[in-house]
Amino acid sequence: MPQWIAVAKVSDMTPQSARVVRAGGLDIALACTPDGLAAMDNLCPHSGGPLGEGLVEGNMITCPLHAWQFDCKTGACLTEKRPSQRLYPVKIEKDQVFVEI
Numbered sequence: 001m002p003q004w005i006a007v008a009k010v011s012d013m014t015p016q017s018a019r020v021v022r023a024g025g026l027d028i029a030l031a032c033t034p035d036g037l038a039a040m041d042n043l044c045p046h047s048g049g050p051l052g053e054g055l056v057e058g059n060m061i062t063c064p065l066h067a068w069q070f071d072c073k074t075g076a077c078l079t080e081k082r083p084s085q086r087l088y089p090v091k092i093e094k095d096q097v098f099v100e101i
Contacts, residue, residue: 004091004098011095013037018061020052024101028052028088031072033059038072039088039099045077051085 007021018031027042029052049065059072068079075084089100
């Protein structure tokens with residue numbers, strides 16, 4: 001059964017940034033984009049790079065290891081023909097960010 005897990009405070013997120021958060025034993029990349037917060041699998045499918053440590057530009061996040069890029073809205077890989085990253089629903093209540101896993 002899916003559950004909502006608190007992972008960060010909104011006030012700790014800065015525009016055009018990302019961080020790695022833990023939810024239910026999973027590492028998740030939480031990105032702050034112009035359209036809001038997005039959550040996806042943290043591990044880049046290329047070689048396991050930490051997407052949550054990558055550069056956020058607009059609605060795109062770039063893996064810090066080999067520059068693979070992903071759309072934060074869809075999870076689609078923009079640089080290679082690969083399956084999309086798994087996305088996780090995000091909600092905000094007061095100053096708390098929750099991810100559904």
